[in-house]
Amino acid sequence: MEWLNAVVQGVLLGGLYALFAAGLSLIFGVMRLVNIAHGDLIVLAAYLGLSTSMALGLHPLLSLVLVVPVMAAIGYALQRGVLNRTLGEDVLPPLLVTFGLSVILQNALLEIYTADPQKLSAEVMETASFSVGGLTLGVLPVLTFVVAVAAIGALQWIFYHTPLGRAFRAVSDNQDIAQLMGLNKAHVFGLAMALALAVTAVAGIFLGIRTSFDPSIGGGRLIFGFEAVIIGGLGSLWGTLAGGVILGVAQTVGAKIDPGWQILSGHIVFLLILAVRPNGLLPKVSG
């Protein structure tokens, strides 16, 4: 039963990792951009949630009403103002620029919020739980997982059933020919980044409710996000959810064996999957 419990808790934790990873997956799928600043953007969203809920006295989940559109706007502006200029044949400029952005974000957050750990207080929700068949499930992890599935499902629907998603796929397939269809790729990329950071906003708020955070933790979230994306297969959204779940289960089962092995076992499972299936479980795009 304890092992079953570890697996179930791992699945729920995987929901959070899938939320970390969904934005990365979407951005890579549409424009082959690897965003090194993604983890810091998650942390930025958590801080925005902190400021909003403190200033307005809102429950952190309610602050999403503000944080999601603000992050989306930041995403659009960032893409059109900076990142679009880095995209081209060479893969190095976007890596370097987003790495620089990561440094800037971390230091700006440090300057504004100091290095003290912060936490979003969701009051009773943080500790509330219920029992199912002998397992005790926390309300917050279950809610996180449900939201992650809903977010991935919504992205999937946008991708495959709306004109916007058609534009994303067309630009991803062939930028020149997509321009011939009247699609301004700079704008389409801006919309993709806006959507990615909207999901990142949700990830940041759930991260902030679940654990304490400080300006330096972005890198770790980026690694978990990357691992989930790679395990799932590049560009596949459901694959990303599966990747998050596998990573979460690996960590909780590892921690069950020995508490010190939690993070390590996640990385080991990631490396094993990479060795056996270099393209991930459900690859959509090659290279």
Added chain:
Amino acid sequence: MPEPILQIDKLDAFHGDFQALYGLDLTIAEGEVLAIIGANGAGKTTLLRSIAGLMRNEADQIRYRGRPIGALRADQVAGLGIALVPEGRQLFPSLSVEENLQIGGRVGRAGPWSLETVFGLFPILRERRHQASTSLSGGQQQMVAIGRALMANPDLILFDEISLGLAPIIIKDIYDALPGIVGGGVTAVIVEQDITKALSVSSRVYCLQEGRVSLESASDNVSREEISRAYFGIS
């Protein structure tokens, strides 16, 4: 000669350090079917890509209905009513047949072409509408590429080597559809390797050679000798 829909004035175009077009002048009249022929590397595709905005030029070098468009982006040019059927079809592999057509229509210009009329022109596409575009035969893919361009309801449509790599019987099918396309007053430019085909469907012909116009003539009174001289640069 009727009012020109497109006027190209001393167009130079470059691929990096390589100059592909040298001071090229060309005029397309409203409603005509213009053929452009020439050997590989003569600059035909470069010319079409320049018109469509995939290669940026100086604004005044290309005028569309009097308006300078040489410096516009491809999406802006598309919005003005110029559509390109690119060489090698270049469908979107992630999109179904129907989605490829739908995305062609997203510029939102009014006109006769819709999913229904494209399916009327190429009935086989109606049966295949939900299939992946990559699962079609070459000829069917070419029909989708043409339909995708038509969905924009263009006033000027540019065909780049639409017979390339297709069986003769399929080429005949594709060209049989041409009157249904240009009959409605659409202006067309056809770049074609098959000179006989090009001359039979067009009213005027330009021949390019090494980035320059080597011949301009009415299609029905040009001799084989003139063409081979313009094509190969030998007399």
